[in-house]
Amino acid sequence: MAATLKDIAREVGVSVTTVSRALAGYSDVAEATRLRIQTAAARLGYHPNLQARRLQKQRTDTLGFIIPTFGPRFSDPFFSEFIAGIGNEASLHDYDLLVSTHAPDSADEAEAYQRAARGRWVDGLIVVRTRQDDARIKLLSEHSFPFVAFGRSNCEHDFPFVDEDSAEGIRLLVEHFVALGHTKIAFIAPPSGLMFGHFRRQGFLDTMAANGLPVVPEWVGEGDMSQRGGAAAAEALLSHTPRPTAIICGNDLMAMGTINYIQQLGLKVGDDIAVAGFDDIPLAAYVSPSLTTIHQPIYEIGRRTCAMLIDIINGRFPENPHHLLTPTLIVRKSSCLAID
Amino acid sequence: MAATLKDIAREVGVSVTTVSRALAGYSDVAEATRLRIQTAAARLGYHPNLQARRLQKQRTDTLGFIIPTFGPRFSDPFFSEFIAGIGNEASLHDYDLLVSTHAPDSADEAEAYQRAARGRWVDGLIVVRTRQDDARIKLLSEHSFPFVAFGRSNCEHDFPFVDEDSAEGIRLLVEHFVALGHTKIAFIAPPSGLMFGHFRRQGFLDTMAANGLPVVPEWVGEGDMSQRGGAAAAEALLSHTPRPTAIICGNDLMAMGTINYIQQLGLKVGDDIAVAGFDDIPLAAYVSPSLTTIHQPIYEIGRRTCAMLIDIINGRFPENPHHLLTPTLIVRKSSCLAID
DNA sequence: ATTGATATCCGAAACGTTTTGGATTATACT
DNA sequence: AGTATAATCCAAAACGTTTCGGATATCAAT
Numbered sequence: 001m002a003a004t005l006k007d008i009a010r011e012v013g014v015s016v017t018t019v020s021r022a023l024a025g026y027s028d029v030a031e032a033t034r035l036r037i038q039t040a041a042a043r044l045g046y047h048p049n050l051q052a053r054r055l056q057k058q059r060t061d062t063l064g065f066i067i068p069t070f071g072p073r074f075s076d077p078f079f080s081e082f083i084a085g086i087g088n089e090a091s092l093h094d095y096d097l098l099v100s101t102h103a104p105d106s107a108d109e110a111e112a113y114q115r116a117a118r119g120r121w122v123d124g125l126i127v128v129r130t131r132q133d134d135a136r137i138k139l140l141s142e143h144s145f146p147f148v149a150f151g152r153s154n155c156e157h158d159f160p161f162v163d164e165d166s167a168e169g170i171r172l173l174v175e176h177f178v179a180l181g182h183t184k185i186a187f188i189a190p191p192s193g194l195m196f197g198h199f200r201r202q203g204f205l206d207t208m209a210a211n212g213l214p215v216v217p218e219w220v221g222e223g224d225m226s227q228r229g230g231a232a233a234a235e236a237l238l239s240h241t242p243r244p245t246a247i248i249c250g251n252d253l254m255a256m257g258t259i260n261y262i263q264q265l266g267l268k269v270g271d272d273i274a275v276a277g278f279d280d281i282p283l284a285a286y287v288s289p290s291l292t293t294i295h296q297p298i299y300e301i302g303r304r305t306c307a308m309l310i311d312i313i314n315g316r317f318p319e320n321p322h323h324l325l326t327p328t329l330i331v332r333k334s335s336c337l338a339i340d
Numbered sequence: 341m342a343a344t345l346k347d348i349a350r351e352v353g354v355s356v357t358t359v360s361r362a363l364a365g366y367s368d369v370a371e372a373t374r375l376r377i378q379t380a381a382a383r384l385g386y387h388p389n390l391q392a393r394r395l396q397k398q399r400t401d402t403l404g405f406i407i408p409t410f411g412p413r414f415s416d417p418f419f420s421e422f423i424a425g426i427g428n429e430a431s432l433h434d435y436d437l438l439v440s441t442h443a444p445d446s447a448d449e450a451e452a453y454q455r456a457a458r459g460r461w462v463d464g465l466i467v468v469r470t471r472q473d474d475a476r477i478k479l480l481s482e483h484s485f486p487f488v489a490f491g492r493s494n495c496e497h498d499f500p501f502v503d504e505d506s507a508e509g510i511r512l513l514v515e516h517f518v519a520l521g522h523t524k525i526a527f528i529a530p531p532s533g534l535m536f537g538h539f540r541r542q543g544f545l546d547t548m549a550a551n552g553l554p555v556v557p558e559w560v561g562e563g564d565m566s567q568r569g570g571a572a573a574a575e576a577l578l579s580h581t582p583r584p585t586a587i588i589c590g591n592d593l594m595a596m597g598t599i600n601y602i603q604q605l606g607l608k609v610g611d612d613i614a615v616a617g618f619d620d621i622p623l624a625a626y627v628s629p630s631l632t633t634i635h636q637p638i639y640e641i642g643r644r645t646c647a648m649l650i651d652i653i654n655g656r657f658p659e660n661p662h663h664l665l666t667p668t669l670i671v672r673k674s675s676c677l678a679i680d
Numbered sequence: 681a682t683t684g685a686t687a688t689c690c691g692a693a694a695c696g697t698t699t700t701g702g703a704t705t706a707t708a709c710t
Numbered sequence: 711a712g713t714a715t716a717a718t719c720c721a722a723a724a725c726g727t728t729t730c731g732g733a734t735a736t737c738a739a740t
Contacts, residue, residue, distance in 0.1 A: 002458070002459065002460070004725095004726060004727085005726065005727065005728095006726080014689080014690090015689070015690045015691075016690090016691095016726090016727085016728095017689075017690055017691075017692095017728085017729085018688085018689060018690070020726095020727070020728060020729090021689090021728090021729090024728085027687095028687070028688060028689075029687095029688070029689075030687075030688060030689085033688080033689085047455075047458060047460075048726085048727075049395070049460060049725085049726050049727070050460065050461070050727095051391055051394045051395040051400065051460065051725085051726080051727090052395050052695090052725070052726035052727040052728090053726075053727055053728075054391045054695095054727090055389070055391040055392050055395050055694095055695050055696070055697085055725090055726080055727075056694075056695050056726080056727045056728045056729085057695085057727080057728070058695070060391065062438075067420075067423070067424070067427075069424055074420065074421065074424055075417040075420050075421045075621060075622045075623075076417075076420055077415040077416075077417055077420070079419075079420045079423075080407075080414060080415050080416055080417070080419045080420050081414060081415045083407070083419075083423075083439060083441065084407070084409055084414055084441045087407075087439060087440050087441045088441060090440075091440055096438050096440070097438065097439050097440060098402075098436050098437065098438055098439075099423060099427060099437050099438075099439045100427050100430075100431055100436070100437060101423065101424045101427045101428060115387075118342070118387060119342065120342070120389060120390065120391065121390070226622070227622065227623060227625075227626035228626070231626065253623075256623065256626055256627065257626050259628070260626045260627065260628050260630075263628040264628075281415060282415045282566070282567065283415075283567060283593075283596065283623070285567075286567035286568070286571065286596055286597050286600045287596065287600065287627060288599070288600050288603040288604075288628070290600075344695095344696055344697085345696065345697070346696080354719080354720090355719070355720045355721075356696090356697085356698095356720085356721095357698085357699085357719075357720055357721075357722095358718085358719060358720070360697070360698060360699090361698090361699095361719090364698085367717095368717070368718060368719075369717095369718070369719075370717075370718060370719085373718080373719085388696085388697075389695085389696050389697070390697095391695085391696080391697090392695070392696035392697040392698090392725090393696075393697050393698075394697090394725095395695090395696080395697075395724095395725050395726070395727090396696080396697045396698045396699085396724075396725050397697080397698070397725085398725070
């Protein structure tokens, strides 16, 4: 049905080779012929068959993004924004974006990465939520399959990544609270299996130490990055006395769960107790009290990650394959002076 | 590098045809041969080249999902959950999911749909956020390109969809508030260009009329589905006197913006004024006060939409191509008796 | 008139499958 | 013994593109 090179060739009275080369812009076809071919192509409504081209060129013109999801009812604002970032950058370079979801560290997920590493499914992968001893990174590195990660890792392989300096972000938050007079500061960490969980936790411990503040073990919790997890961790923290006067959460969602739990206790966040998050999701400005947090330019990170990946796929290895962004502090109403 | 049919054929001493048919499970190959072929395939680590298969079979084994996004900083919890739903269902049937983002009604978006309608990019599309006189549906219908929509539309074409009965959902909310003694009920509608905006608005007007309640024009606003839009609409609504005692919002995000604005006024939601949302996003249970809303099983809707699409692509046209789900009311703390 | 360079074109192979339409052999039935 | 039937197998074409290695014609320089 659809027009092919052969149709154009017949129409113009020239070989398929010439049509192909004319359209591809090779210099060994006369301008006059090229013109006739182009107009014929336009008239016939020619569009190249991508499957055929891909088979021949041995590439897929497609990028893969495997979303790690806990359970079906997953809903993380991070991903919609990140997808917009990589998707737009990809389409700018005529790449398609293939997306699938798998539970982290599941057999399912491993299989998906193996399929990719085998080649021919996608030309490159974007890896997010990097983990300690990340099996995905290990696998891809060993197959030297093109990928770029959002987040560093601790494995022996060197690999390209974009990341925000989480430890520095937490430092900003701790020192913000210290400046407000807080000394009893709690921390709800993201899962330590996640690299940024590790960095954020480490940032907390380091900055507390640097300020000569004690880290009370009961005041250091861990949550699964959801509001529910934040609420649960907050409950555990606050059941101990004395209570902290400020709680730093590993991400905004957990901060919202924390705030919600605190309010159920009858306390006023931003008055009786200070809370901070991390990520600056759009919602953070619209909860009450609005949330002090660290901004992460997710959309931009998505674009840069994707751009770097496309460069690598096309053999342009980036001058600097390690982008580390410096975080910025956003102070809102959930901050307050320490009361004691 | 990777093993091909030819490699197996050479190895086993049989023709490429036989290998192909053996692996595909045809009955015209001896079981003994099939076994030898299968073990050889396993030993060589054979995986079919999908590009080649697709070229030959003239199908892509891929589904497309074009996300309508307003601006880059878009972040809608709906999409992450929906993608999980369609993605998982798709991979169950060995389909890949191609995702891209485009501003609604942009030239960009139109081009993406045309590319799809032309065929060969994806085998079918999932359309969401259906619009009045939806150009996408018109285009796809006219090309009789396989697609399923989440949401009905008003165009002349009949097309397969999954939808929740929005009008009924709003009816539940209005009557819930009426039962609590409210008569001064306001409504913040989703954009009327969106079909569910239309239905939800209509549901509001109808139910108010059915209960003999007046609809005050100043109490009917419209927002862009974001928290910011909700807050802005709430501000407009509440600047008029008398004030409504209850506000129904077209979605949860706008409800959160509304709640936030109300709290800035020094009023207590769930005490001084009632607010409800629509969607029951996970966050709705974790804001304060927790949000009365209508539940939408997004993940499940994603799965069903996708399953229906795959059926259609494979020529199994569904017995009933119009799934209309009945909504359920979730009462939480943002509800309260009318005070006057 | 020969040579060499340049411009323009093309045939054929290749990418890795699937499918069509037999061909061959063995088996069962008269 | 001859014939129909079933069980196995396969060569070749096809899907639509790109690329390799010339082929041919033209033109300028010797």
